[in-house]
Structures are given as C-alpha cells and as structure tokens.
Amino acid sequence: MSDPLVRALGRQKVHPLRAIQPTVAILLVVILLGIPFWLVFVTASKDQAEALNPSISLPTHWQLFQNFATVLNQGRMVPAFFGSLLIMVPSVFGVLLLGAMASWILGRRKGKAVAFLYALGISGIVLPPAVVTIVLLLREIGLAGTPQGMIGVYMGMYMSTVIFFVTGFIRTIPVELEEAARVDGASPVSVFFRIILPLLGPTLATATILICLYIWNDVFYALFVIGGRLDTLPLNLYQVASAGLYLQNWHLIFAYIILMSLPLLITFTLLQRRIISGITSGAVK
C-alpha cells in the first residue's frame, strides 16, 4: 500500500464526509455531465431513423465516422471553419495589440483626463453592445456583411476586457525598468515593444483564451453583422439546425457539434493548467 491516503485511513477514524466524497464526485460527473455527453455521442453514431427520438441506448449499427463524413461533405463545415478562423485571428491579435498600447498609457499617466478615458475604456465590460445600430453604422461606412466589419465589432466589444486586464497588470510593473532603458537612449516605442510587451505575456495569454472562447462560440452578433454573407461554425450550426431539411436529423446535428467543439476542447485539454490559473488569478484579488 503505497498511497498515503490509504495508509492514513488504516490508522485513524476518517470523517464520514471525507469517506463518501469520491463517490459523490463521481456521481456528480456521471449524472450532470455523463448523461448529456453520452447522449451526444451515441446519437451522433446512429442512423436517421434511430436518432429521431434521441435516447441513451446504444446504436444497433455504429456509424459515427460516416456521419462525420456526411457533415463534412454535405454541409459547409470546412468553409465555415476557415470563416471562423478568418474572423477570430485578426480580431484577437488587433484587440490585444491596440488594447495593450492604450493600457500602457492609461496605467502610467496620471490626471483626471486619463481617469475619465480609463472609465470609458472599461465601461464595455458590463454594457451590452448596440447590436442593431452597429448594422446601420457598418452600412454607412461600407463594411456591412464583411469580415472587416465583424472584426471591428469584436474588437470594439472586447477592447474593454483587454484594457481592464492589462492596465491592472502594467501598474504592478516598476517604472524604473522603463527609465533605465530611456536613459540608455531607447525611444518610447521601443520601450513598449522591447520591455513592456514581453512582460505582458501571461496576462495577454489569459485575455487571448477568454476572447477566443467568446468569438469562436459567438452566434448572436454574427447573425446581425455577417449572417447570410459569410459562414462561421456557430452560424453554420444555427442554419443547419434551423433548416427544415435537418430538423429531424439529430445524428447529423450532434456529429456537427462534436466536430465543431473539438478544436477548443483539444486546446483546452493541452493547456488546462495554464488556462485555469490564468482565469482564476484575475478574479479573486
């Protein structure tokens, strides 16, 4: 018996709560997560007739990969995947760069004007975007239905999150670091890119994860801005599931959901420690 817990159990009386805890934990996972995910998995493996009434019973004939192939070939999943990437990558890169630049000034300069700009800059964290008039504005500046318009809208929506996270962090970086470089003759621009930006790594990583999660899964704002013009994965899923043709095709909807969730799930599993510590460090201070 090498497990220290097992040895401890042998020696002293264990609190009853502690003894049943592993059972409770497993039951919670099985009931709250196991049933819905099992339903997705088995339904995605069935044929149309069997999937008509989704149930947790095993398929009589497994055809998970056949359903994956159907979704990939018949639907527009592959273009939708690249549509999602085309929107997400520039949005995240842009909002992080511009947000970090602004945060450096907001975190360092003092005065009423800066305080006002900071308050304005973070107000978007709680305030909802004006989704209808965004469409009007995009029409007026000729960006309606374009990826550029969608990227601009996402950058406007998540700029507040970046400014909030990064300004807080910049205030903890000693200003002496910058001064030393300035004395050595570095310009402010190179101070930002050579000294500040590298130090922001962990904070920007957390912001990247959160914003990627929101943009990759967003359907509401995408429906208004690029719906019908450009496909992203959630937009495509929405069309597939709402279309009469697919309404009774639970096996294809669930096969789609599995394929669509894989990229984020794999990223999350690989980086779980970093993601979890990054998300929690900001919230409880």
Added chain:
Amino acid sequence: MDHPAWFLIPALVVLVVFFFVPTIFNFVYSFTNWSSFHADIRFVGLSNFATLFTTGTLVNDLRTTLVYAVLVAVFQNVGGLVLALVLERDTRINRFARVAFFVPVVMSALAVGYIFQAMLKPTGALNQILGAFAGHTVNIAWLGSTTWTIVVVALIHGWKWMGLSMLIYLAGLKTINEDIIEAARIDGANWWATFRSIRFPLLAPAVTFNVATSLLGSMNGFDIVQATTSGGPGGTTELLNIFIFRTFGQGLFAQATTMSLTLFLMVGILAFPVIYLLRRRERVL
C-alpha cells in the same frame, strides 16, 4: 514624453467607431420609424415605446430577462459553490472532475442548447430515463410549460457556466489561511459552522465577481434560449435579445433598436448598484 499619448488613439478609434457611436445611435433611432418598409427615416417621438408598451411586450420581455438573470445567477453560483466544496481536495478524481466540469464552459452555448433540446423533448432522453425508473411512460413537456420552462432554461444556462464559477470559488477557497480553519476546528466548530461563519464570508471577492458576471452577463443571453425554445411557449422565455433578433429579421429596425436601448438602460442602471452592494458587503467583513 515617456508615454506618448498617440498610443491611445488606435484603441480609442476602434472603441468610438464600433462601440460608442452605435450606442449613441441607439438613443437616436429608437425615436424614428427606421424599417425596411420605408425609404426615408423620420422622427416619430415616443411611438415605438408606446407600441411596445401597449402590446405588453416591453414589460413582458423586461420581466422575463430579469427573472432569467436572477435564476441563472442563483443556479450558476449555487452549483459552482457546491462543486467547489465537493471537489476542493487535491485528489486525482477531483482534478479530473474539475476539468470535466469546465468542458461545457468551453463549448458553444448554441450547441449546449441543442443538446438539451434533445434531452428535454417530450419523447427525449430525460423522460425515457425517468420512465425507466418510474416503470411507466413519462411525458413531461419540459420545454412546453408557460410557468416552468424559464426555470428549466435558466438551469441549462447555469449548467453551462457553473464550471467557471467553480474555478473561481476554488481559487477563493485556496486563499483562505489554513490556520484560521484549524483554530476553529480546535474550538469545536464542525464543517458547517466553519463554512458558514468563516469560509463563506472570506469568499466575498469571489462571490462579488461570480454574482456580478452571471447576473449582468445572462441579461445579454440569447444562444441557449434561441436553441431550446426560441422565446416560447407563448413568449414566456422571450428575452430582450430574442425579441431584438426576431424583430430585426422582420425588418422592424426601429422597434429592435428600442428594445436594444431598453436592454442597455436596464444593464446600465442595474450594474452600478449590484457592484456597489456586493463591494460594500466585502468591506463590512
């Protein structure tokens, strides 16, 4: 200057163009007849508000959104806190369970909605499971009740996000000094007494973050409700965003804008007292 002001400009331009200008437009176009049925846009005073008020939609959707937000905040936080307490110790099972409960957070809310639509159909998986236990056919219309469906939908929303609350509560629990708990135990306090009078009060910052984000975030909800009920039955789960999307699709842009302004005002008015009250609770402790 060491911190050039022009660094602020790109971020401010994005914020102004894509966030503040549409928000200001909200205050303008709510008072016009903007729609796909007129070529021109004229001011019509308060007529949009009057229409929405007399049809009962304004009050119904505001109330639905508020009820939904409060229910989601309760379910997500109670669920998250219970999970955090059950999975607190660092064992292998608990580490696995924590990662598992974060999977719904990473998934698309739209996908979660479709999964639960399949679970909760009258002939769906949940009724089949209940039927197996009851020994007879169960035909509960989980998504068809004008009274209870909003609770069911809020439970789904809470289920999707409780993994995030759990992580933040876990981080909060970790910051509590072990010596205080040990001292209380020596004084004879049991698990519940320790939790109620020591650990829960010390979790205040985590509670503030979780309650504020779940309450204000779910007011902006759309995906899960659209995927499960689309606002039905009988408009009893019609959130403001569902109405905005539907009305926008019908070409009634001014009415959609009016509801968007209503949402903005409601979140804006509630954000400050909610955050203030939660912060004051923190200070008292």
